[in-house]
Amino acid sequence: MKALRLTFGALLLVSGIILTLLPGSILLVISGLVLLxxxxxxxxxxxxxxxxxxxxxxxxxxxxxxxxKLKKF
Incomplete structure (x- = not known):
């Protein structure tokens, strides 16, 4: 279970970093860090x-x- 969690966490972290550099979401990085x-x-x-x-x-x-918003008034 530990190896699966580390593998999936690392995969999410790396894909999140790549998608952050491209137009994407930082949520994959956060979820990868949570697992790790x-x-x-x-x-x-x-x-x-x-x-x-x-x-x-x-x-x-x-x-x-x-x-x-306040400047408009």
Whole structure:
């Protein structure tokens, strides 16, 4: 089970990185890191870093959209 989880997690991570460079989704990277974080502590750290950066980006985008909406009035 561990080998299957590591293989599938690595496959998701690599395909997510490739699709992030092309127009794609970062969700594959996150799901790959989640699967890898069960067995690798370093993947847990990468997962925390990516979650923090995604939360920061979402807050920044929300702030930008709110300011844009308020300027119209």
């Amino acid at each position: 974080s069960y067995d690798w502590p370093r993947a847990r750290g990468w997962l925390k870093i990516s979650q923090k950066s995604m939360a920061y980006g979402a807050k920044k985008l929300d702030r930008f959209m709110l300011m844009r």
